[in-house]
Amino acid sequence: MATWVDQLKNEKNRVASDQKNGPAGTATLVQKYGKCQEIVGRGAFGIVRIAHKVDPNDSKHEQLYAVKEFRRRPQEDSKKYSKRLNSEFCISSSLRHPNVIHTLDLLTDAKGDYCEVMEFCAGGDLYSLVLAAGKLEVVEADCYFLQLMRGVEYIHEMGVAHRDLKPENLLLTTHGALKITDFGNGECFRMAWETEPHMTAGLCGSAPYIAPEEYTDKEFDPRAVDVWACGVIYMAMRTGRHLWRVANKDEDEFYENYVQGRKSDAGYGPIESLHRARCRNVIYSILDPNASRRISAHQVLNSEWGKGIKVCQAGEEGL
Numbered sequence: 001m002a003t004w005v006d007q008l009k010n011e012k013n014r015v016a017s018d019q020k021n022g023p024a025g026t027a028t029l030v031q032k033y034g035k036c037q038e039i040v041g042r043g044a045f046g047i048v049r050i051a052h053k054v055d056p057n058d059s060k061h062e063q064l065y066a067v068k069e070f071r072r073r074p075q076e077d078s079k080k081y082s083k084r085l086n087s088e089f090c091i092s093s094s095l096r097h098p099n100v101i102h103t104l105d106l107l108t109d110a111k112g113d114y115c116e117v118m119e120f121c122a123g124g125d126l127y128s129l130v131l132a133a134g135k136l137e138v139v140e141a142d143c144y145f146l147q148l149m150r151g152v153e154y155i156h157e158m159g160v161a162h163r164d165l166k167p168e169n170l171l172l173t174t175h176g177a178l179k180i181t182d183f184g185n186g187e188c189f190r191m192a193w194e195t196e197p198h199m200t201a202g203l204c205g206s207a208p209y210i211a212p213e214e215y216t217d218k219e220f221d222p223r224a225v226d227v228w229a230c231g232v233i234y235m236a237m238r239t240g241r242h243l244w245r246v247a248n249k250d251e252d253e254f255y256e257n258y259v260q261g262r263k264s265d266a267g268y269g270p271i272e273s274l275h276r277a278r279c280r281n282v283i284y285s286i287l288d289p290n291a292s293r294r295i296s297a298h299q300v301l302n303s304e305w306g307k308g309i310k311v312c313q314a315g316e317e318g319l
Contacts, residue, residue: 028107029051029067029107029109029115029117032053032105032107032117033051033053033065033067033104033105033117034051034052034053034054034062034063034065035051035052036049036050036051036067036069036115037049037050037051037052038050040066041066041068045068045070045071045182045184046068046069046070046071046113047068047069048066048067048068048069049066049067049069050064050065050066050067050120051064051065051066051067051117052064053065064120064122065104065117065118065119065120066117066118066119066120066121067115067116067117067118068115068116068117068118069109069113069114069115070085070113070114070115070116071113072113078112081114082114084184085106085114085116086106088116088183088184088186089103089106089116091160091183091186091187091188092116092118092183092186093106094158095154095155095158095160097150097151097154097155097318098147098150098177098179098315098316098317098318099147099148099150099151099154099177099178099179099180099315099318100151100154100155100179100180101118101119101121101171101179101180101181102118102119103116103117103118104117104118104119105117118181119179121171121172121173121177121179122173122174123171123172123173123174123175123176124171124172125167125168125169125170125171125172126144126167126168126170126171126172126178126233126237127166127167127168127170129167129172130167130236130237130240133240134240135237135238135239135240136237136238138238139310140237141234141237141238142309142310143176143309143310143311143312143315144170144172144178144237144315145230145233145234145237145309146301146306146309146311146315147177147178147311147315148165148170148178148180148230148233149230149297149300149301149306150301151178151179151180152165152180152226152227152230152297153296153297153298153301155180156223156226156296156297156298159188159189159190159191159192159194159197160183160186160187160188160189161186161187161189161200161222161223161225161226162180162183162185162186162226162229163185163186163187163200163204163205163222163225163226164182164184164185164186164204164205164206164209165180165205165209165226165229165230165233166205166206166208166209166229166233167233167236167237168206169181169182170233173314173318173319175312175313175314175319176312176314176315177312177314177315177317177318177319178315179318185204185205187200187222189221189222189223197221197222197223199219199220199221199222200219200220200221200222200225201218201219201220202214203215204225205225205229207245207246208232208242208244208245208246209228209229209232209233210225210229210246210247211224211225211228211229211247211291212228212247212248212255212289212291213225213291215246215247215248216248217291220291221291223296223297224291224294224296225291226297227286227294227295227296227297227300228247228286228287228291228294230286230297230300231283231286231287232287234283234286235270235271235283235287238274239270239273243255243258243270244258247289258287259289262284262287267280268284271283271284271287276305278303278304278305278308279305281303281305282295282300282303282305282306285299286300
């Protein structure tokens with residue numbers, strides 16, 4: 001069974017071979033996946049375009065792919081750039097789950113920049129959906145949430161933590177499936193031959209979704225960080241807003257109100273407004289400021305609330 005290290009070595013050798021061949025990398029990209037056209041996403045990483053691969057037997061039919069074109073970070077040399085992109089690809093391409101984006105290939109273009117090819121999700125991202133809707137209805141939010149937790153449970157079982165879960169990194173199909181994408185901050189916390197997870201350290205991700213232990217602890221379990229972000233995402237779907245700017249009592253009075261509210265008999269207003277006790281209890285357990293008490297993705301799925309959520313057929317099959 002190939003290890004993460006073996007995968008990384010093999011991928012480095014393959015990409016080195018592609019680079020040696022020079023401009024042929026561009027031809028390979030176009031020949032394999034079609035011409036990159038409209039831009040559908042922008043970020044610090046670069047841009048995402050849609051590649052159109054026309055069926056040679058039927059010019060009216062084409063397969064669409066998402067092509068993520070990576071730009072180099074400031075002061076990033078070729079070696080670090082190559083290592084960063086190969087590491088991300090080795091993680092994302094090894095994952096196969098209906099609720100995780102399918103990463104197909106990593107190629108270089110004529111300029112020597114990396115392009116990651118993925119399945120294309122025509123439904124946009126969860127952030128855009130919530131922004132347009134204001135907030136989601138219970139059935140829809142629950143369906144997306146359960147798909148998210150299934151994807152998170154899977155990557156954790158594979159020894160991978162995402163470290164940057166947020167609505168912008170959750171893509172949707174037109175039929176209603178949700179898929180986790182962008183493993184640029186992902187990390188392997190347990191190798192295939194290990195039984196115990198490695199702790200991690202340092203701030204990572206987008207402020208409203210960062211877990212409180214990232215501000216206070218020297219090291220922490222990256223799985224608990226992912227689960228916290230899922231709780232923040234669920235509340236964003238249900239309320240249409242962020243409950244706090246940063247999960248640090250010294251910096252954010254709204255987060256301080258949450259910490260005090262969960263201790264009171266009346267509870268914390270936005271979570272209490274969810275009405276269903278089974279749902280409230282799980283969200284409180286996900287958003288437990290004490291990471292050692294926070295429940296896992298597996299426990300969420302096996303809770304009374306989790307077991308009772310109905311997922312659409314597209315979500316079940318990742319279509």
